[in-house]
Amino acid sequence: MPDTEKSAPRTPAAPTSVEEFRDRLACIAHGLPKRLRQCADHLSRNYDRIAVSTVADLAAGADVPPSALMRFCQLMGFSGFSEMQRMFREAYAPGWPDYATRLANLKDGTSGKPAALVGEFVEAGRLSLENLARTLDEAALDRAVALLSQSETRHIIGFRRSFPVAAYLAYVFEKMAIPAMLHDGVGKLDHRFALRSGDAVLAITFAPYSEDTLALALQARQRGIAVVAVTDQPSSPITQYADATLYVDEVDFGAFRSLSATLALAISLAVAIGAARERKGLPSPDKME
Amino acid sequence: MPDTEKSAPRTPAAPTSVEEFRDRLACIAHGLPKRLRQCADHLSRNYDRIAVSTVADLAAGADVPPSALMRFCQLMGFSGFSEMQRMFREAYAPGWPDYATRLANLKDGTSGKPAALVGEFVEAGRLSLENLARTLDEAALDRAVALLSQSETRHIIGFRRSFPVAAYLAYVFEKMAIPAMLHDGVGKLDHRFALRSGDAVLAITFAPYSEDTLALALQARQRGIAVVAVTDQPSSPITQYADATLYVDEVDFGAFRSLSATLALAISLAVAIGAARERKGLPSPDKME
DNA sequence: TGACGCTTGGAATATTTGTTCCATATAGTG
């Protein structure tokens, strides 16, 4: 191949469809300098606006000068922005990225298709979130924030389906430099002696309620340590041990539940705790990534 | 009303939506001179092209000179073509007016109260889910499902913010009796030798991309083991190693990101894999709780 | 530290695109 030695003038064929564009973007996106990467990121998040924007608009959105965007277009194999835009204009079919219609398309695609599943779970997640916003018990939430922000160490426990939530909380607390311990059950150690007075437990459990979670909550209660529970129902056994209980009712699709609402509640709780501690001049949060 | 007698300078309010535009068109379309009628006909048949065309294009399409089209725009109540085009760009430039304003509202709503925070995170989650539905790449999803359903063992890896997602996937696979291994980094063991030919890796990573995740993906790629990536951007380094890449762009609130969309995608993936395996008569899923 | 190469921002320029205006054409009316 003789052309490999000539590096500069090769024009590696401009994409002729949005798919090709995406592929090419994925190819060259690595090891791109800062500004060009900003272009790549912004465009990839806004394919739908390329057809109807000016260089200046898009450059502003990507927070780069217009000339950087021009360079990016050429890097993608186009002669300039206009040529790139022409491609997007030809492919432009308005109404496509409209959420409602797109969702409808996703869902009615014969039910075996993976994309249809995404549609269903998206819908389930949205319903769960709406439901959470509607039914949230503000007083209980305030109480939970008070208990957890005043404590020394927060002990987070949740298994099975609740484990991802517990893990996420541990991550967020870590990011905010708030002392917290994740009880992850590794090695079947229950770490019950890690509970110390002045601490608090944040227990997350849904039916079927995990024995280990209940046991830790009981332990805490017996020793006068505050317990905040996140659970599904007032009839949940954890409520007996809890000083504050937050209810989350996830909408399920088929046999499967998402965690959208639970996670939204969890992160709100964490951030509120961070804010409360900041107000009191306690170790201040680094913001997380 | 004195102004009715003055006919020329009245500016009968430009349409502000496509519906209004259509109504107005219907009103004035009768008894229009030839060229203007051609404009009306052509535009009404090509609403979707108005946002992405030039005066010259549309005029050529309607087979009239550009000046005729200009007159038509003014007749419709716009100051000129640009103003008319702006309306079309805004009106159904992809789902925007709504999405953009909601996003803007999100950014500055900071009352500090815990309940308000929940509202914000609920909204962020909903936006993320809508966004996922809008931008999902069905082809990539199908590819991912194919790769992961055909493999022997699925290796799931994700750290930091991605860890909850990985953990949830591991849980769901377990429930469905699908062989999977969660690489959790306990004891700093990287378990790279657990990868065997015929397996597949499902790697989840967001900026800042975890070294360990990238390392495992690279390892897999070098040994010809399929890699499916879930990440945020084409510029993410993981895409270099991936046979199929799924993009999720979570909306953030303040410095914090929810996981709603990522989890919705993850669970869809898992369920689709379960269904695909069932069709092939492979070890059949118990449904999860 | 100094020189090299790549990246960056912005100002200058080129091009495209929109808009106005007027001479001409056409249709309608007394």
Next chain:
DNA sequence: CACTATATGGAACAAATATTCCAAGCGTCA
């Protein structure tokens, strides 16, 4: 058939927009 009113096309102009180019910045390697 003239005369008026309205419609039309195109050329000239104005504005917006894309594109290029170069001086300055920055990091890297000798």
